[in-house]
Amino acid sequence: MKARHKRFALIGGGIATLGIATALVLNAFQDNLVFFFTPAQVIAGEAPKERTFRVGGMVQTGSVQRDGLTVNFVVTDSVQTVSVLYTGILPDLFSEGKGVVAQGKLDGNGQFRAEQVLAKHDENYMPREAQHALDQATQNAEGTRL
Incomplete structure (x- = not known):
């Protein structure tokens, strides 16, 4: 050669x-x-069906139901809501009316099965994408009401 x-x-x-x-x-x-979606985007069908993604917003007041380590709660962006089922230990700062980001998949019934739940760490913090998504959802809701 x-x-x-x-x-x-x-x-x-x-x-x-x-x-x-x-x-x-x-x-x-x-x-x-892993992509981030708001409850309004999940309800609109923009979220993937077979892949892991994150849904974020506020924990709806009065929606938290505990059964041992299994917790069922509702995440809202003030326009739409998504029911979340999580089995495990929640973060100490998790509470109703506070910001939350859950990572998991949608099941066949449209319920979000979370593998991980993240709560905001102080009074002034919310992930940028979550705050932007909530602001967009509020603006869109106000625009449709007019």
């Missing part, structure tokens, strides 16, 4: 290795990608 052919084979092998590595990294990234 000539030196020129060896060089082309080496370059081709390097490009193939780089392509495979890139494909593996992108595949792993896509599997771990």
Whole structure:
């Protein structure tokens, strides 16, 4: 084999290795990608049916029902509501009327089955995307009422 052919084979092998590595990294990234949706977007069918996503808003007052470690509560964006079922220990700051972000999937009945629940950590904090989504939902609701 000539030196020129060896060089082309080496370059081709390097490009193939780089392509495979890139494909593996992108595949792993896509599997771990989790999107955020408001209850209004979930009800409108914009949320994925078979993938994990996050839903956020405020815990509706009077909606928390506990049965041992299983908790059922309602998340609202002041326009729509989504029922959330979670089994596990809730964060200490979780309470009615406070901001929450739950990560999980929709079941066949349209109920959100959370795998993780995150509560805001102080009086002034809410994730940017959650605050923006709540503001948008409120503006859209006010626009449809006029």
